[in-house]
Amino acid sequence: MNPRVLIADDQALVRTGFRMILTANGIEVAGEAADGLEAVEAAARLRPDVVLMDIRMPNLDGLAAARQILAADPGCRILMLTTFDLDEYVYEALAAGASGFLLKDVTPEHLVASVRLVDTGDALLAPSITRRLVEKFAAPAAGADAAGSGADAGSGPRTPAVHRDLATLTPREREILTLMGRGRSNAELAEVLVLSEATVKTHVAHIFTKLSLRDRAQAVVVAYETGLVAPGDGD
Numbered sequence: 207m208n209p210r211v212l213i214a215d216d217q218a219l220v221r222t223g224f225r226m227i228l229t230a231n232g233i234e235v236a237g238e239a240a241d242g243l244e245a246v247e248a249a250a251r252l253r254p255d256v257v258l259m260d261i262r263m264p265n266l267d268g269l270a271a272a273r274q275i276l277a278a279d280p281g282c283r284i285l286m287l288t289t290f291d292l293d294e295y296v297y298e299a300l301a302a303g304a305s306g307f308l309l310k311d312v313t314p315e316h317l318v319a320s321v322r323l324v325d326t327g328d329a330l331l332a333p334s335i336t337r338r339l340v341e342k343f344a345a346p347a348a349g350a351d352a353a354g355s356g357a358d359a360g361s362g363p364r365t366p367a368v369h370r371d372l373a374t375l376t377p378r379e380r381e382i383l384t385l386m387g388r389g390r391s392n393a394e395l396a397e398v399l400v401l402s403e404a405t406v407k408t409h410v411a412h413i414f415t416k417l418s419l420r421d422r423a424q425a426v427v428v429a430y431e432t433g434l435v436a437p438g439d440g441d
Contacts, residue, residue: 209255209325210236214245214271215287216263220310224258227314233321242266249275249282255325259304260287261295269299276303280420283324300423324421372432374416380434382409386422387429 211228213221213235225235236252239245241263249257257275261268272284286299286307299307305324308317372380378399385395392410396403410422419425429435 208233209283209321210234210252211321212237212239212245212248212252212254212257214239214242214248214257214263214268215260216240217260220260220287224317227317228321231314231318233318242268242271245271246274250278253279254282256283256285256321258285258287258308258321261299267295269295269302272299272304273302283421285320285324301427303420304423305421306423372417372434375413379409379413379416382406383413383425383429384434386410386413386425387435389426 211233213224215221215224218240221238221240225238228235236254237248239248243266245257245259245263245268246266248254257272259268259272263271268286272286275282275284280303284299284304286295286304287310288295288307289310306320308320312320372383375383381399382395385398390398392403392406395401395406399406401409410425413419413425414421417425417428419428
């Protein structure tokens with residue numbers, strides 16, 4: 207079953223282009239929004255499965271809109287749209303619960319595949335870009351927290367992943383979380399660990415449950431913020 211999509215972007219040409227691509231491939235576009243406030247209202251009214259959300263929009267930015275939408279509907283999947291592949295707001299969005307991000311110059315094929323994949327919650331989008339992004343921003347953030355900078359304690363969109371109890375994970379689950387943090391897909395995990403994909407999916411589901419994660423995007427954030435994966439770690 208194809209997901210229903212809400213497109214939120216302040217540029218009419220972007221919205222029109224994405225709508226044409228999605229509808230041509232059998233994906234229903236439930237609605238459009240030209241700013242963050244409209245996106246929040248439309249999401250509450252239309253209950254889309256996936257929201258394509260521009261980060262920079264007037265009235266209410268995409269990050270704040272994403273927080274509000276996810277607070278009201280945790281089952282919604284949000285893909286942030288950005289022009290820059292190392293935009294710090296993308297990391298903030300992942301930590302706040304967005305399921306991934308796409309560059310605005312994404313190819314039609316990748317756009318369609320990404321919307322379908324994120325709707326399943328089973329795949330991390332653009333893992334190499336996401337990994338570089340988290341490497342750049344997660345480690346400094348964790349270091350600041352460890353240094354005891356209390357001014358921002360409890361504020362901001364970051365998930366307090368550094369405090370998650372990794373002791374609840376089995377050794378195999380920790381290994382899988384580490385590899386997910388390096389951008390490995392389920393198929394790659396199965397190959398590296400010599401397991402079936404079904405077994406890998408079961409382990410991943412257990413990790414999500416134990417650590418209260420929504421999807422693989424948050425798993426990557428947790429892997430970096432807890433030190434399972436360090437900036438510069440290879441594949």
